[in-house]
Amino acid sequence: MKSYLSLSRAMLIGLFRDKTTLFFTLLFPLMFLVIFGAIFGGGSDTKPGKVIEIGDVAVLDNMAKADPDALKDLLEITKSSDEADAKQQVASGDAAAAIKQDGQTVTIYYSAADRTQAGIVTGILSGIVENTNLEMLKAAAPGTPTIAVTTDQVEDKALKPIQYLTPGLLGWAISMSGVFGAAMTLVTWRQKKTLRRIRLAPVSVGAVVGARVGNTLLLALIQMTVFLLVASLPFFGLTLTAFWWMAIPCVLIGALAFLAIGLLVGAVSKTSESASGLANLIILPLAFTSGSFFPLSQMPDWMQKISYVSPLRYLNEAMLDVMVRGEGPAAVLPNLGVLVVFGIVVGFIATRLFRWDDV
């Protein structure tokens, strides 16, 4: 016990004096959070589409008079009297659409270059025209029942980018520090003959590995705290759901599973260069196929299937469930179960391959 503690302490001091490792385990993933968070921002605030009004378009002008704010949110309208120039602007993508009205006919010009934007804008414009028609019909035949549509965007609340970025990038950060930490400790301690020297002291392999386990768990909790604090800043606006604290066991168990991979990498690598190469070779594909950078649901079908063999998928899914999807504590159990089994199997292989020495 005593030797376990002093090994942990030695490892921890070594870690905190190693600025490079600290950067890569704490700051580097956080940089991704800040950059991705800033790029995707609040996510839902799409800019109003640009529309050129050719001459006077009564339907727009009436609506602008009736409810100017509503229109401003939807469309950014500029006036023009030059039809050819307006069409040219649409064609070159400077405006999403141009609109003109000849008596009872409203014409919308759009370009297929940006289909999404064109679709949105033409949709809005058609809606406005329909609305005008409806008003006219109502005025002509009062009392006729009409059907009104109200819309409410739901995924906006559930999947604002920061909501999936935080658990995803945290999962990636934990996998990195778990794999690199364990692999590097094993390899550099072996290279520098520290392991050889420890071997001559009455210390068990368990104490050496245990010290690394303690360090990894502590680091994972620090990573989680830092991530949650930064993501909850008003600028990023992460909102956690009721059982977010269930993410703590997820983080710990996930860290152990990746530590097992790290022990395996450390056991088979001879130099720190080959260990870090191998660790990267494992983590990067995992991060891309497990929804760490992009939500899994936006991934092609085959990639979603591949993700089932990635331990990171189970960690990310478990954290998403309790941190942002509002699921109960029991929801994480299947995912955690997979991680536990994975960790035990890989960890067992790693201890079989453990070497004190290079020769």
Place this chain on the structure above:
Amino acid sequence: MSVSIRVTDVRKSYGDVRAVDGVSFEVNSGEFFGILGPNGAGKTTTLEIVEGLRQSDTGGVELLGESPWPRNPKLLPRIGVQLQGTAFFERLTAREQLHTFGSLYGVGPKRADEMLELVGLTEKAGTRVEKLSGGQAQRLSIACALVHDPELVFLDEPTAALDPQARRNLWDLLRAINETGRTVVLTTHYMDEAELLCDRVAIMDHGKILKIDTPAALVRGLDAPTRISVDSGNLSAADVTRVADGVAEVADDGAILTFTTRDPSTVLTALAEARVLNGLQVRGATLEDVFLELTGREYRA
């Protein structure tokens, strides 16, 4: 007297290299035992097999009555090892290093600080191991080997890289340890060190032990002539011939005149009568002569 280490016909090959090629020796408890040999002789390999860091291909090792291989936790607290080339925890200071090693053996920080003082590193207590000089690191490594007061101490070239003061201080320390009944085994390239410290030395080359004996017996066994030298230029050529007179060979390099003889009394008396003893030096054979005689003078790979 009981036997601390018993090595019987140990062999170890690395591919074609027969690093240890049939080595047998015994070290009694309380003995100060030295292994001498040129680079690549197999000293480190032998020591590491005895310590239980390596497995021999064939042959047996018994350490304090037990086998050191496979890793024998019962044995570990009783032996202290300083490896050739230092082995530390990264980025720890000298004091933290010793405290860590100490607590691996259940030794408190007070004893660790004493060890630091004993090897003269108190001033460097707060320095990280990476920033220690070669000799300071070497001293720290020795302190780490001794921190738990082991009954059997292995030191692989402990005084390599040490300055003359540190070397002498370490000799005192090792002698003191040995006097309290601990067994010490060291390897060295310094003949004076071996002659001064060791009860017995083994001279090793090409993986084999060539001779084991006390330093004095080894020197005696060499039966080498004595070299007597004085400042040259004080004796005429005729006098030189008269002094040598069939009992000595003469060499004169212009500064020093050397007589090599098996009858030192006659030569010395003749020189004294001629009153030309300025710069007199008399050298009998040393362990170094034994070493060179046994292992030859050419460089080793």
